[in-house]
Amino acid sequence: MTRIETTFNTLKSQNKKALIPYVMAGDPNPTVTVDLLHELVAHGADMIEVGLPFSDPMADGPTISLAGERALAAGTSTRQAIEMIKAFRQQDTQTPIILMGYLNPVEIIGYDHFISLCETAGVDGILMVDLPPAEAGTFTQRLADHAMNEIFLLSPTTLPERRRQVMRHCGGYIYYVSLKGVTGSASLDTADVGKQVQAIKSETNLPICVGFGIRDGASAKAVGQYADGVIVGSELVKHFTDIAADADGSQIDAAKAKIMAKMDELRTALDSL
Template sequence: MSRLATRFGQLKSQQRKALVSYVMAGDPHPEVTVALLHQMVDAGVDVVELGLPFSDPMADGPVIALAAERALAGGTSTLDALNMVREFRKKDTETPVVLMGYLNPVEVIGYEKFTAYANECGVDGVLLVDLPPEEAKEFDAVLKKYGMDQIFLLAPTSTDERIKHVVNQASGFIYYVSLKGVTGAATLDVSEAAARIQKIKSFTDIPVGVGFGISDAASAKAMGGVADAVIVGSAFVKQFAAHAPEQAVVETVNKVKELRAALDELV
């Protein structure tokens, strides 16, 4: 059983909701990331989503786009990000790690080479934002060869036909984008998101996580009430734009504790 399946199974048996944290690899410099991930897991993160720095992150708002710029300026490459997972695995062999990024760097490396090395480093799943299911079969075959999950996005505009198509290919979990916009957007319609998540769950038993627009205890608790996981990124990443790295780590860990406490109130 994969780490993702194991973790979601454990949480379901405990009637708890997963907290999935997005961190940009190498932001603000490579030495920060691995230690930060360990501290976030210790504070209550269940699944790590590690961003692959990319120069044209079309799905991301300014907070994460600037994080990618900082990471790239600091010299972090896609292979460096994979090596960070390898380093993370020296101390943590249980927490699932999902890579989130864009297709271009993976194509440059090559599906087989990228996936083989990601698997060797301890990666559990991959979400490529700009790789739709219709074009993902070749990559999916390679991921399956190495026992890794391919995560797909669904949106408020996804039709029933689209939902069925995605859930038939997805594994690990479904990432539901809670709003029409980019990462870090502020407007979150909880009732609409709840209805859409219920619709998705009527088609599949795969866990559904919800992201985009979740930034505090209230929004995390509201979404945790209807989804299997809440996915938080900009609320963590923005700390590195606002503070020196040491203080940013403290603020990020405190934010994890705030969100974890809110989700645990649902038990």
């Protein structure tokens, strides 16, 4: 059983919802990320999605796209991002870490070597946005052989055949994209999200976590009535928008304080369900 699966089992026994923050590795500079991950856990994160910076992130809106640009400009590579997880694991051996990114850097590194690096670092799940489930069989099995889950996206426009393919290959949890758009989009119809989540739950026993469009405690609580967890990215990442890579510690600390205040708001809202 993976750390992701164990965590969801524990949360279910406690009647709690998962809070899954997303941060970009290396944003605003590579020295920030490891401490940031520990602070997120201290403020209620049950697991964390860590973005791998990429130059052409098709699913990301302006906030996270710019975070990736800042990370790349600061010199963060995919290998360095994985090393950050390895450093995090020196103190935290429990909190699941999911890497979220795009296939191009993985292709360059090589699938087997990438998986080996992730296993050594203590990664628990991989979400490759542009890996079609119909072509994921070998990759899925390789990850499973190394006690990692492959996470897939479902959206309001996912066709039935692709949905079945996702159900066949997905592990850990299903990431349900709550709206038609990119990360950070504003419109969120929680009633429709609830309907869609319930439909997915009728087809799988996997936990369903909802992301895209969750901005505050109210929206997290509304979605949490239906989902097993909520994923929040842009609302956290945005606080690094105006922080330069060479910013002094006080600026970075102020940005992190705003991120943690949002985490506290989200955690309190989910725990009130």
